[in-house]
Amino acid sequence: MAKNLTTRGEDYSKWYNELVIQADLAENSGVRGCMVIKPYGYAIWEKMQAELDRMFKETGHQNAYFPIFIPKSYFSKEASHVDGFAKECAVVTHYRLKNAEDGSGIIVDPEAKLEEELIVRPTSETIIWDTYRKWIQSYRDLPLLINQWANVVRWEMRTRLFLRTAEFLWQEGHTAHATEAEAIVEAEQMMHVYADFVENYMAVPVIKGTKTESERFAGALETYCIEALMQDGKALQAGTSHFLGQNFAKAFDVKFAAKDGKQDYVWATSWGVSTRLMGALVMTHSDDNGLVLPPKLAPDQVVIVPIYRSDEQFDAVSEAAKEIQKELRAKGLRVKFDNRDTQKPGWKFNQYELQGVPVRIAIGPKDLENGTFEVARRDTLEKEVMAKNEVVDKVVALMDEIQENLYSRAVNHRTEHTTEVSNYDEFKDVLESKGGFISAHWDGTSETEEQIKNETKATIRCIPFGVDKEEGSCMVTGKPSARRVLFAKAY
């Protein structure tokens, strides 16, 4: 299986970078920190988008679109928000280029300077809440449940394909409510929607929880999150949903008249997932042979590769291939028949393994003689020769089987890599030797959290949701703790 792919054991980080490029998911562009999402990678993202969009609409949300530019003054209105994003903003200052007078080339026209600089959105709370002021007058206008699919820019200094890029694609929900309780229900609901999507479509198990104060979104009163565990024992934040209180309503003066006529500020949430999910997908399931895709998100769920020498054989094999393709498509499967004569079967086998196609069917002249096909599944790499008339049912069943196998493998890996510790030495030891999630007692202060982060690079990933409280004492300070929280090193 020589694919020039570094193995995970050798260097996990290098394996990831190579895999993303070799499987045709994405590559770096000539623009610092910005990636090109290649057709195969984008096709997976489109499948994710379609499911998420359906889930958002089923929970009553509508899509809209807001400007990519945010005037600097808007951005400054919510104090903690600007603090959180100021250091990584792309700033538009001019609106024209011109030919240099000395003939040296194209330059920015100094006379075309904007009166007020524009920030390329790193997130859209400010421009959206400036708009909501016009949309919301009375309780009749609430709740306002809006989502936006968009590109955003955060000027990251150290970037990695999908995981951390200067520009990325995402969706951002922004909702407005009449009461605090309703806004909190919305923020929690979206955490559950995200968990549902990530577990049931991506086959990636997640822990739901809330962030500590220091890890919250800039401007939020509470940040709900879903945290996944990658194969190398590092955590990845897969989605966040924020309860924003009345912070943005106050900053942008968004009030509504209640049924009794009283004026009050509106309550807000925002929530988002991004192309970062592609990174989580890769790092949860893939192996040393390449990408492994869950059937629900695979652009091609089945690929048929013909094996032949003569034109005559090709015609006979093609006929059988097209027949099975038709039957599988009739069952709703996405099936590709790769009949290119520019590439050999071995090359194709390699390619589809690298690209994670869940099931491969090979058909050759001997199969035609014997009335059999060879069916290979990508998750286990098992091959089976089966009678032609069994293939359709078996392959249809494999879709669920592979989807479930990937999920349960990931759950097992997480279980094996989740450790309860009772003291700080044990914590450091587990972190170093085994990684993964570490469940430990913490005294609830940002100081202790900061100390642990500085000493070990581990952060509190979340305060798990819906888990029983358990009294104990902080592993670092010995102060009382009401419950265990989840630590890990993270992407």
Added chain:
Amino acid sequence: MAKNLTTRGEDYSKWYNELVIQADLAENSGVRGCMVIKPYGYAIWEKMQAELDRMFKETGHQNAYFPIFIPKSYFSKEASHVDGFAKECAVVTHYRLKNAEDGSGIIVDPEAKLEEELIVRPTSETIIWDTYRKWIQSYRDLPLLINQWANVVRWEMRTRLFLRTAEFLWQEGHTAHATEAEAIVEAEQMMHVYADFVENYMAVPVIKGTKTESERFAGALETYCIEALMQDGKALQAGTSHFLGQNFAKAFDVKFAAKDGKQDYVWATSWGVSTRLMGALVMTHSDDNGLVLPPKLAPDQVVIVPIYRSDEQFDAVSEAAKEIQKELRAKGLRVKFDNRDTQKPGWKFNQYELQGVPVRIAIGPKDLENGTFEVARRDTLEKEVMAKNEVVDKVVALMDEIQENLYSRAVNHRTEHTTEVSNYDEFKDVLESKGGFISAHWDGTSETEEQIKNETKATIRCIPFGVDKEEGSCMVTGKPSARRVLFAKAY
């Protein structure tokens, strides 16, 4: 029908602006020239996107995503391209904000100046062809058929919602081919795909043709276009498809090895339609009562409005409404039952008329007694009381009927507003008195074209495609002309 909507007769331009805002399609944002696309407007755009995306995929194209930023140096590589876009570019010069030392607020950090300025893409030929150099080595990599859905920015000084905005949403196809002939076939194919979509989904008839040299896309050897005629007699360019020759391949050094091993530059096309189509949709079908939507693109094709006084009546009417909703949905229609008690039926009638819902069904207590419903169609404003058991079939049939009626009305309007003229005086006269498309002889020079534009504001919309040649003499210079071309004032 008092909607505070200016009539088309009073002021067409004002009518358009008011309609777009009142029908909840879009509004201006706090950012100069950038619009907010509101949920109802965005829902129509999503329907357009879905159909176009399907058509692109059926013709073999795949989606991908390229960076929003283009380094200034890339932009400068194709000379006519930079000339065409330099005057309207948003330029990113810095990547960080900070607190001013004098406490005056947030400022751009002068130390975070980019080494090379980045242009927010006005179109993506340059960044994409810089990428294609890596993707294309041999004839096996061709054709490369890619589309991107994206936002782009062109710093327009005078903007109008949907028609001309600083930021707009669009798709841009970028294809690479081994031969000139194949690239031309592709560019022509996409013109036909656009025409198919605009005529059969938007119900907007178009003229296909090519642009004159001076109206071509910056960097193209040929620009194919589709031109529609608005109600006020002005033309609107609804989509363009460009044959780019080898210009971008040469500028970005994209060569391929042919089957015989010879190296040659790749042949290119690009093609796009944008949210501008929303403007064409509004200005083709709508009337003094508001928007009129073709059923194929209407987010709600049918709305059911209950009429009642008592709770008891509401329950009885609701039951009948839900039943008919269910039956119509089973036929594949998008049906909304507006059971809000916060608004009166009259308000709802007005609202759905303003928003162009193709069919409205009203159900009141009398209807229940008589076993009838009132069905109103938006295009003709006709109302009909019909027996309950006829409603489903009738409403299903209305979808096609309305779609076709809108199209044929628009064709008739265009026919009435297309005039052949034989001299320049007649030309100016028709342009002034009647507007519309004017078919006239022209000597083929940019000078004459420029003169006509300066003297009358009319431009050559296109050299119509597939129309017989007809010899004549230029209406301005009297020089020989091989064929008539189509003039109009345009959006």
